[in-house]
Amino acid sequence: MTDSEAERAERAAFILSLRRRGIRDLAVLRALEMVPRGLFVDPTLRRHAYEDVALPIACGQTMSQPSLVALMTEALALNAEHTVLEIGTGSGYQAAVLSHLAAQVVTMDRYRALVGEAQTRFQVLGLRNVAAFVGDGTQGLPGRAPYDRIMITAATGEVPRALVDQLKPGGVLIAPIGAPREVQKLRRFIKDGGNLEASDLMDVRFVPLVAGVAALL
Ligand code: SAH
Numbered sequence: 001m002t003d004s005e006a007e008r009a010e011r012a013a014f015i016l017s018l019r020r021r022g023i024r025d026l027a028v029l030r031a032l033e034m035v036p037r038g039l040f041v042d043p044t045l046r047r048h049a050y051e052d053v054a055l056p057i058a059c060g061q062t063m064s065q066p067s068l069v070a071l072m073t074e075a076l077a078l079n080a081e082h083t084v085l086e087i088g089t090g091s092g093y094q095a096a097v098l099s100h101l102a103a104q105v106v107t108m109d110r111y112r113a114l115v116g117e118a119q120t121r122f123q124v125l126g127l128r129n130v131a132a133f134v135g136d137g138t139q140g141l142p143g144r145a146p147y148d149r150i151m152i153t154a155a156t157g158e159v160p161r162a163l164v165d166q167l168k169p170g171g172v173l174i175a176p177i178g179a180p181r182e183v184q185k186l187r188r189f190i191k192d193g194g195n196l197e198a199s200d201l202m203d204v205r206f207v208p209l210v211a212g213v214a215a216l217l
Contacts, residue, residue, distance in 0.1 A: 007038065014066070023054070023070040031100035032070055039121055040091040040129075048166040059217055060112045062207050063091045064153065070097075072174050075201060076149045078102050085144070085166065087137030087209070088153035092118025095130050098151070105130040106144050108137050110210065113217040119158050138211045140166045147171065154209035155184045159196060167191045178207035 015033050023029060037051040040063065045055050054065045064072075072094070078084065086095050089109035095118065098105045107130065109115050115132045123129045133141060137152070138160040145166035152163070152175035159175055163192040167173055171191045178184030186204045189196035 007036070007166060009171065010050045011036070017052060018067055018070050021067045021070075023067065023074060025074045027101060028070055028074045028097075030095045031073065032102050033065060035093065035096045035125070037066065037093060039124065040093040040096070058092045058116070058117070059114055059214070062089050062206075064206075068204065069094050071201070072153075072186070073097055073101065075174050076151060076172055077204070082148035084149040084151065085141060085147040085163075086151045086153060087163070088209055089115055089118045089132050090153065092121050092130075092132065094151070094153055095132070096122065096125060096127060099127045099130045102149070103129065106133070106141055106147070107131070108133045108135045108141060108161075110134070110136060110214045111217050112211065112214070120216060134213060136211060136213050137207065138162065139167070142166060149173070152209065153206065155180055155206040156209040158204060159189065160209075164191065164194070167189070169193070176204045176206040 022070040041049045041055050042156050052065045052067050054062050057063050082102040083104040084098050084102045086107040089107040095105050095107040112134045118132050140162045144167045147167055149170050150163055150167050150173040155176045162172045176184040178189050183203045186201040187198045189198050
């Protein structure tokens with residue numbers, strides 16, 4: 001088998017394993033199938049790219065296991081007209097998955113190095129509807145607001161007010177809520193008037209949402 005055939009077989013097995021883990025939305029499964037996770041992980045970890053494990057990325061951060069990426073994507077209930085804001089670009093993997101389901105994806109991270117690498121990956125994959133920015137996600141990105149959907153991929157005690165304000169009425173926001181280094185609750189919020197109505201999805205562990213842009217890197 002050539003490398004690319006081997007990788008295709010690995011990715012097909014990967015999609016089957018996501019189905020077994022309860023991901024049923026075909027559009028979400030297709031989006032995960034279209035994004036080569038191997039491109040988003042450190043070369044030394046590439047052999048684990050299609051396993052259902054979280055992996056370390058640069059700047060001391062972590063990318064989630066694919067079944068969680070799929071579950072969070074499914075919970076966002078995206079359509080092809082939506083503009084999505086992701087807080088916590090990290091490797092860019094989640095944003096790349098979202099880009100196959102939404103009209104526009106805006107993603108931001110407090111580390112310049114992560115944003116730069118993610119931008120290169122989006123270019124290599126020809127993803128033209130993802131824009132990555134360096135910035136403090138607790139402030140959101142008002143210039144591109146309002147958003148139909150917001151996904152926070154770092155743990156926070158509460159949803160930052162700026163993000164509530166930048167979400168459209170009836171919009172959906174997904175976030176891990178709780179203390180850093182503890183188990184958090186993944187919550188799905190729907191904006192009703194100025195407030196959010198919450199429902200719990202599952203227990204998760206995410207790296208913390210840290211206010212401010214990183215001084216180094
Ligand atoms: N979604 C990513 C993984 C995110 S890890 C992926 O698919 O790979 C969480 C990310 O949130 C880290 O990269 C971290 O730097 C970022 N982060 C933490 N606090 C932030 C803030 N205030 N603004 C923007 N990004 C932040």
